[in-house]
Amino acid sequence: MCRPLPQVQPTMLSEILALLADGRFHSGEALGEALGVSRAAVWKSLKRLEDDGYPLQRVRGKxxxxxxxxxxxxxxxxxxxxxxxxxxxxxxxxxxxVDSTNAQAQRVQAPGQARPLIVLAEQQVAGRGRRGRQWASPFAQNIYLSLAEPVSVGGPGLEGLSLLVGLCLVQALEDAGYRGCQLKWPNDVLLDGAKLAGILLEISGDLTGEAVVVIGVGVNVLLDAAATIDQSWVSLYRSGQRATLDRNELIATFLKRLAPSLQLFHEQGFAPFRQQWMARNAWAGKAVKVISGSNELLGIDGGVNARGALLLRTESGDVEISGGEVSLRLNHAS
Incomplete structure (x- = not known):
């Protein structure tokens, strides 16, 4: 998605942000005294945080x-x-x-382990999205979450999973008070036409039997500036909607949506969720192009089928596009 952002020193920033978590104004001098460092050291840490796009509120005299x-x-x-x-x-x-929550989940979890795993991080220094793109991952601003789920259905049994995860995320955001979030096949969440969140699935183990699927979810929550992002983006903070910015609350709300949906998905696949996904399809009925390597296919976005494949209406007939190393864009986009 972008070039990696500069690393910050998370230990001092964690301590500063913990002191600021009460929502009150704290002077640089008071913060320095509490931490046993100089006011200049506090300013330097917070300046670096602001440079990475954190919407810190600063008022002279307060x-x-x-x-x-x-x-x-x-x-x-x-x-x-x-x-x-x-x-x-x-x-x-x-x-x-961490380098990336997906990578860490894969290191910790292994096929055959019974208990699912959740990995969270305040910062990723090598966060990644689909097709090898890097994901902007500044400190303490966004949600970087990976779930490692043991599965025994093999690759074909996971068709439509990224769509289901995106649907659960949009439903959770709706529960939290956000309006207008939509889905773009196969793994993006949009708000006001810009990218708000992305999903990355990675499978390890036996693709025909026992395996682990790692579900990576990245959500822009507090990000207010990021010159290195190479596409249109938005964050919950920048949306201006008066809804929660509490990442802990947002994660809990998402997991409450996801867990029962995963159970139903493992029993019945994507089919029970198809209509709900279609109702939030950002590009329904729009002219799009599917890009795979150097090949492009033009058509109209006709939604998805019961397996989660894109239905593309072309001049020569309807075409089903499965996930993988493909990209979907509006046909006037570069």
């Missing part, structure tokens, strides 16, 4: 304040907002900084 609801990731807080059976369903790992 100091610094976080946007309402902003704060650090807290696995116990997320678990407390889940039903007991869901809170104990996953093994939880939360990191200050």
């Amino acid at each position: 100091g610094y304040r976080l946007p309402p609801g902003a704060g650090l990731l807290d696995a116990e807080l997320i678990r407390s907002r889940l039903p007991a059976e869901l809170a104990s369903r996953w093994q939880w790992l939360v990191y200050q900084q």
